[in-house]
Amino acid sequence: VSPSEMLSFAKSQVDYILGDNPRATSYMVGYGNNYPRQVHHRGSSIVSIKVDPSFVSCRGGYATWFSRKASDPNVLTGAIVGGPDAYDNFADQRDNYEQTEPATYNNAPILGVLARLHGGQGVYNQLLPVAQPKPVPHPKLTPTPASSSNPITVEQRMTDSWLNHGRTYHRYSTIVTNKSDKTVKNLKISISKLYGPLWGLTKFGDSYTFPAWTNSLPAGKSIEFVY
Template sequence: MVSPVNIMVAMLAVTAATAAPAQDYKDALMKSILFFEGQRSGKLPPSQRITWRDDSALTDGSDNHVDLTGGYYDAGDNIKFNFPMAFTTTLLAWSVIEFGDRMYPELPHAIEAIKWSTDYLLKATNIQDVVYVQVGDPWADHNCWERPEDMDTPRTSVSITKYFPGSEVSGEIAAALASSSIVFKKFLPKYSDLLLIRAQQVFKFVDTYQGSYNNSRARHFVCPFYCDYSGYQDELLWGAAWLHKATQNTFYLNYVLSNVNKMSRPWNIGEFGWDTKDAGISVLLSEYLFFNKVDWKPFVPYADEFVCSIIPGSSSSPSIIYTPGGLMYKPNLRICNMQVPSSLSFLLVVYAKYLKRANRVVQCDHGVVTPLKLVDLAKSQVDYILGNNPMKTSYMVGYGQKFPQRVHHRGSSMPSIKVHKDHIKCKDGTTYYESKAPNPNLLTGAVVGGPGLDDLFADDRNNPGQSEPATYINAPLVGLLAYFSGN
């Protein structure tokens, strides 16, 4: 339970944010998208702008005689975890769908960031009833500190099948392909069609052969790194919800409505991230439900409860707490708290957009919450990330006058292969990991895990919980920054 003092501090922090120095959202937007180029795996294109990176992992998939080159490394390591990568893709696509008209001149780069992932996800789903869920051995990788260009750890490609299902990752991939098909419908219609057909095929597979990859042969490779901690039913609903939005086929809406009560656990009102999609499903479906003659229950009430659970001052089973400086915080997260304010704030501005169009407000136990209040809360979180915080530091690398210098990221922390061409072996990178010097390569746009509950931040490469970036922090932030860039 959040204490009254904590609530009051958070409310004051949110109010004070409106008087804090203005942020350059356009600059931050450009850099938040640029970050994804630093995470690329595979053969880099001539247009590559983060030039200290080079080609890597060019034989991925060869152990199974398939092409799995491309895609993104999830964070500061050199593994391609498809579960968070697919979620990253879905959120990038949703950002463009909702706020792409505010992204210019960065929109082409945002679309390119999506396609870098969808090209890979198409490869990962190219064999019927087989979905590749990961490339790389994380146990070996995490025992080394190597540039991606130097990797000599096993590039094991891990798949799930009808005999060894993985519904959470397959459901998220279906959502990623479906949402991305909406983005490309205007720009590359044939590619959009391909994405949508594949999304439907993957969804049929995941619905027919249900089960968690925690219990499959993939477990050794995905756990504990990206285990599914919340069950896979939410990904089934999430995938169906996106397929409904992409196709307008009522089969998918009916699937969601008829299966929501089959969840093996209570609905997680205030949860949204790579593992748990509950709040995102509610917000996504609310747009359709507001403007069509369909029963709003349970999703619009769930979306309203999500709002009430995170608004400062509400006592409605709060799902988060706030730091004294006003940042959303989940104490039970092992690493990377910044994914919380990023993802939840994105939902706030999207829901505010839908509420405004529907001429609705949210009624919480402490009063009425307007769309403007949701936007103000989201803005306070974005501004905190960009520098309006007790440490007076930007948590986005390369943005502002003060930002993290010792990011927990292999490629950024070691000399570029363009400068140091000799191979750096697994343990030879330890010197760079332990160094107190700033990273030699700027991972521009990377948003790190962020401060602790006390608002204090250790700019320490050896503290990955605070200093490691992740694609799923940046993806929803792209949409947020686009929204505030256009205001």
């Protein structure tokens, strides 16, 4: 892959974030005409002291402002939210923190990308040497095909693998699909020997269920989670 191809790909990803996507939604708050209006952010959600000088406690802010369905009174200009799922689904709801929270791990890396794109197509010669990591063997995962009588299929694939202190870790993406002709309203997923966080599902006791922004899986539809 040539440097120009990598730069073009990076630009395409930024264009997607800024609105060149199937939803025509900008995931940078305040950019464009269609951007998230209910950001999962306390400072954005609570009205300015200049408008209402009343004291807002920690619990009071949650009780009074968190569940409001109105747009944020303060626009968090330039913040990048979590964004859509793998199928371009996005729910602009304040309690949908997986998609509407402007976390630092979204905003920090894009600063470098935008700075490089601002520099244009010029080649930078003063690059520091980079130590190439040793390749990590990726075990082949063969998904078990679901039987014709099983209305729910689960497809898992490994998306990353790395070494840390001599131990190998893996990241997986899993797609759950409703193959039946009915809507699934009760879902219980168990994962044994789980290390690290899981995104895209809601913890429910010793297992997981639908994410916060939905409570069912219609026929023929899928949801994806990552761990």
